[in-house]
Amino acid sequence: MRPVGFSTGALAKGDVRRGLELQRGFQPRVCAVELSALRAHELAPFQEIAGSLDLAGFDYVSVHAPSRLGSLSEQEVFERVESLPPQWPIVAHPEILRTPALWRRLGSRLCLENMDNRKTTGRNASEMRAMFREYPQATFCLDVGHARQIDPTMSVALHLxxxxxxxxxxxxxxxxxxxxxxxxxxxxxxxxxxxxxxxVPTGVPLVIESVVGEGDMERELEAVLGVLGGAGEPRASVV
Amino acid sequence: MDGSSDSADAPPTTATRAPAPAKEGAWALVELQRRLGVRWEKISRARDKTEEIVATLRAELRGLEDPNCSVIVTGSLGRGEADEGSDCDWFLLVDGPSDPQHARLAREIGTKIRSVVSKDVGPTGTFGEIVASHDLVHRIAGSDDTNKNLTRRMLLLAESRALSNDVVRERVIRNVLARYLYDRPVSNKRKPGRYDPIPYFLLNDVVRYWRTVASDYASKMWERTYHGWGIRNIKLRFSRKMLFVWGLLAAFSGRLFDDGALAEASSEDEFLLRLLELIRSQTDVPPLELLARAALAEGVRDETITQIFSNYDEFLGALADPDTRRHLETVPFDDGGTDSVYEGLRQPSWLFRSGINDLFFKEHPLLPELILKFVVF
Known part of the structure; x- marks a missing residue:
């Protein structure tokens, strides 16, 4: 079984502590979490509490950087995410990375995510290839929902x-x-x-981003683990 | 074309190499001209003109984007064969929730397009409309697949370009191809891990479309009492035939253009996804360029290449000349046997056809076998 957990933002928008608390009842099955600072105004408060969060039982922790710069400068966003604990990967949307030399300093902490159809880059293999040329040490967060929105056949996801x-x-x-x-x-x-x-290699954590209420978490966990939770045998037949 | 063959399979492996996308650009046409020491001026000029018009149209349409819509051009702009006199065959492809504002969007797009390419798009109503992806994907063959739907679907595959939001065009094309490919098991029962790369359903539809185009030519002659027969006849001999050529070559991608990545599929499902992407990548290659890539194969004679491309070059040159085009649009049907302009293109069309026949039936190392096995009976 792959590590699995929720994005705090999907469970409790703008409230990281609540997002963590809601997952406690599902431990130890839930052992991964993404701490969300998806909106620019959430970044500073998150930075303040990041060091004091109770992350017991979470073997994998990542942070989602703001998806837009909002009122912040790129430099400010960078400095704030850089100051976070170095073991946390920083998941970022390609469009906020405007100064490659700056973000390259994150090295392999930078985790680039593929995008949906509202964006103009980072949507498929050729666009991600260009991103990884700019950030050769960056890791990859495959958003399977984004990939499916771009291509329901999942050919794009396979090629990613x-x-x-x-x-x-x-x-x-x-x-x-x-x-x-x-x-x-x-x-x-x-x-x-x-x-x-x-x-999907064994051991790669699943971060659920589905926006669900507390009462629907179990069902969502089951749905996701049912499809992506195992080591995964190739689907044998298509018809 | 009944799916009974289990040949053309590839050995299994566990590697995970991503298939290489089809190379961009007209590199094969360039290579052929270098090899023959010739220059097909009209083909090059048409490609350059197309890029110029497409760039202007894209700039003009800036600000009219929608994440679930794509403005698609087909016809000469889609094939990279436009000239000053070309019209703009376009439609607004919608792949997402319906929105009444799409009508306004289509109107504004139409106004912008007409400010760049003023020529009327023709009386069929196939172009300049809103086209929902649903029919393209779900109504393939069967009694609900109208002539118009078949035409749009095939043009989308064979000669389309997006003026905006190519990701929507690609998505719909992948969905259409999925319909064609996931129609039957492709595993070789006697050789586990080997798969058949021949997409029979697609191949049959490609053949059906070509025969439909040819039949529609006769139908339009009847309906329009031969009005415009000359230009339509010449196009049937060249550019419409080129769509059929593209369709056959694209459908045989698994045999003609695979770089070995198909054999690395870990399952039947993954094999089909890889094949789907291989065929999809050909939808970014204009028909003339795809034919040039096939013509580069060992065994194809220089004379054959010259027959094909020099005569197509002449065809494009004729269409690019306003007087010739006007003449072809208006020449009376009864003058067909004696009209020098029409005759001057009919003869190159025979040579073009002869070259295509030699390539497909005699000289290419794979195509004669594929045509014999899968295209006719």
């Missing part, structure tokens, strides 16, 4: 895994709607994710 599988440090899992919204994983998304599960 084939080309960047060695960089893979975590998966983002959710169903992504036509306007980029993170939804609970439905039947067609499960069938799509099933197609590439065997190419």
């Amino acid at each position: 895994l084939l080309e960047f599988g060695e960089r893979l440090s975590q998966l983002h899992v959710s169903e992504v709607g036509p306007r980029g919204e993170h939804l609970p994983v439905g039947a067609t998304a499960r069938w799509a994710f099933e197609r590439i599960a065997h190419r």
Whole structure:
């Protein structure tokens, strides 16, 4: 079974402590977490509490950097995420990285995520290839929901895994709607994710980004683990 | 074309190399000209003109983007064969939730496009419309697959370019190809781990489309009492035929253009995903360039290459000349046997066809066998 957990932002928008607390009842099955500072204004408060968070039982911890700079400068965002504990990968959307020389300083702490259809870069293998040329040490967060939104056949996801599988440090899992919204994983998304599960290396953590209420966490965990939780055998037949 | 063959398979392996995408650019056309010591001026000029028009249109459409929509051009702009007199065959491809504002979006796009390319797109109503992806993906063959739907689907595959949001075009193409490919098991029952790369469903539809185009030519002659027959006839002999050529070559991608990555699939499902992407990558290659890539194969004679491309070059040159084009658009049907302009293109069309026949049926190291086994009976 791969390590699994939720993004704190998916469970409790803007409230990292609450997002952690909601997952405690699912430990030890849940042993991974992504600490979300997805909105720029969340970054400074998060930075203040980061050192005092109770992360007992979480073997894998990552941080999601703001998806937009908002009122912050790129330099300020960089300095704040750089100051976080160095063992936490920093998951970043390509579009906030405007000064490559700056972000290259994060080395392998920088974890680049593939994007959805609202963005103009980072959406497929050729666009991610260009990103990794800029950040050769960066690792990779495959957002399977984004990849499926770009291509429901999962050919794009397969090619991202084939080309960047060695960089893979975590998966983002959710169903992504036509306007980029993170939804609970439905039947067609499960069938799509099933197609590439065997190419996800064992041990790569699953971070669930589906926006769900407390009462739906168990169902979402089951849905995600049912498709992506195991070591993964290739799906044998398609018809 | 019944899916009964289990040949053309590849040995299994556990490696995980990503298939290389089709190389961009007209490199094969350049290579052929270098090899023959010739220059196909009209082909080069048409490609340059196409890029110029496409760049202008893309700039003009800036600000009219929608994440679930893509403005698609087909026809000469899609094939990279445009000239000053070309029209702009376009449609707004919607792959996402319906929105009443799409109508306004299509109108504004139409206005912008007409400010760049003023020529009318023709009376069929196939172009300049909103096209929802649903019919393209779900209505393939069967009684609901209209002539218009088949045409749009095939043009999307064979000769389309996105003026905006190519990711939507690619997504719909992948979904269409998934429909074609996931129609049957492709595993070789006698040789586990080996798979058949021939997409019969797609191949049959490619053949069906070509025959539909040829039949529609006759139908339009009847409906329009031969109005515009000359230009339509010449296009049938060259550019419409080129779509069929593209379709055959793309459908045989697994045999013609695989760099070995298909054999590295870990399952039937993954094999089909790899094959899907290999075929999809050909949808970024204009028909003439894809034909040039096939013509580079060992055994294809220089004379054959010259017959194909020099005569196509002449065709493009004729269409680019306003007087010739106008003449072809208006020449009376009864003058067909004596009209020097029409005759001056009919003869190159025979040579072009003869070159294509030699390439497909005699000289290419793989195509004669593939055509014999899969295209006719």
